[in-house]
Every structure is written in C-alpha cells, then in structure tokens.
Amino acid sequence: MTSAQLHSLKKIELVLEGAHRDFATDLLERAGVKGYTVLGGVSGKGSHGLYPSHLMFNEDDVLIMVVVVVPEELVAPILEGLTPFFDQHPGVMFVSDVQVSRLTKFTG
C-alpha cells in the first residue's frame, strides 16, 4: 500500500447530548452515511446554540461524540440538516480532512 492508494474524505465530528443520539444517527443515515462511530462518556462545557454567553453543558451531562467519514458532497447537506438542531440544543460540529484506504466502506 502506498500513500497514493489513500482516498480523501471528510470527517464530521458531532458533540451532543446522548438523549439525541437516535435523532443524529437517523439524520446521518438518511443523508447517505454508511456507518458511524459513537464515543460515550463525554462531558464538556460550551455555549448553547443561539445564546453564546449562556454556558449550557454541565460537566455531569452525558454527552456523546458521533464520528462519521463521508464523501465531501455529503458535508453540506449534513451540516444543513443539523443546523436547526444545534440552534436549539447544546453541542458542536467540526469538519476535517481524513484519508482512508478502503473507499467502499464510506461511499455509496
């Protein structure tokens, strides 16, 4: 395997309350995501959606981080789909570049 055989995709990481796990994974699957990873035992502190000065995460809250790796064309629809949610609920979403060796795991 050489670096040339790596394929560029995008990683989206979501931090949100675990109570909303099904909402998030359902939305991701409807958007065409083929799989996801969920990290539990997450806590944090941050600002709530539209109210940046209001600290909303209690360190005792049970948060999750959902990680998906997707083709670039899915990034915009996923972020668009999640924006109304994050306007109403605490959490954050990050996008970054990632490479994978087996493209069929991540694309339709």
Add this chain to the structure above:
Amino acid sequence: MTSAQLHSLKKIELVLEGAHRDFATDLLERAGVKGYTVLGGVSGKGSHGLYPSHLMFNEDDVLIMVVVVVPEELVAPILEGLTPFFDQHPGVMFVSDVQVSRLTKFTG
C-alpha cells in the same frame, strides 16, 4: 450551506491523567477557550515527558482526552502554557486543522 461558509480553526487534543482535568480546563479557559469536550474512559501507553524511554502510562490508568477548537492565534499560547505540565506528567498534545460552520461558538 456551502463549503465557502465553513471557517478554518485549529483543534487541539490533549491526552492526560484525569486527575489533572481541572488544571487543563482552567488553563484553557484562561487562554480564552470558549468551550471544551472531555472524553473519559481513555487509556494508553507512552513515554513520560522528559524521559522518552520510560513507559509511563499503565493501561489501567484513567486518562482523559480534552478537545478544544480555537482560533489559530490561541494555539501557541495554549501549547506554551501546557509545555511545563507535559514536561512533568505523562500525556501528549496534537494540533490539527478543522472547519466549523458557526464561528461564534469558538471565537471571542
């Protein structure tokens, strides 16, 4: 939402002993970080600060990973602030590029 509406920031990931969580998050907040995510249930193996050949992490240790997303200008002060800590305690810190859709969550 289009890719053009994504904003480039930096993600800093810290792995350290959970006992030092408050030290790390206090330092991050004093540096101007607006929020952070903490992943628990972390273990690992690595070299201790100044003694690279000495394996320090026991796999049973309770480590945490602290994730923050910050404007680029905060990276150097945060790493500088944490360097004396990581010279004395096991752990690592990584920096990577990340994009976010809502800049106000991450900047002052």
Add this chain to the structure above:
Amino acid sequence: MTSAQLHSLKKIELVLEGAHRDFATDLLERAGVKGYTVLGGVSGKGSHGLYPSHLMFNEDDVLIMVVVVVPEELVAPILEGLTPFFDQHPGVMFVSDVQVSRLTKFTG
C-alpha cells in the same frame, strides 16, 4: 513557541472490537509506534470488511478507538499490516494530518 516549531506527523485512528485490542497494539508497537491512546465506550454501525452491505456493528458491541501519531513513513506499513485484519473483522481506519510540538514523543 511559534507555529514554526510544530512538526507535521500523521494520526491514525482505528475503530475495532475491544477484544482485538492486544492484536492491534502489538502490531502498532512492532511497526515502531512509541505510544498509543485507546478510547473505550465506543459503539457504532458499519459494514463488515469484505461485505459492505452487511451491517456488522451492533450498537451494543464494545468497540474501542485506538489513536496513534506517527511519522509519515509508518502509515503505509501500519495500514498494510492491518488490512488483513479489517478484511475479516468489523472496523475502520482513518489517517489525518496532525502537528505536535515535541517530536521525540513520536519518533524513534
């Protein structure tokens, strides 16, 4: 510390069943990795190795995420070494760019 003092390395993230932790960390150490971080409490959904249409992860499975930061020249041998494993077992591996301030923690 300035950005110029950051060193570019590669981050490899593996998601696999916790039962295979020792296999993965042994392979990483034999490949020359100096340390690793393991995140527990991971669940997910995805396709199994050679059978992309077969959903293999049960959300109740206990998965782990193994994170290593390595010099670029280790990426190909590590992915090569793990490919037969991921052909047989559920899981994914991602590669991304990362920067570190203390190179001796990650290189031989």
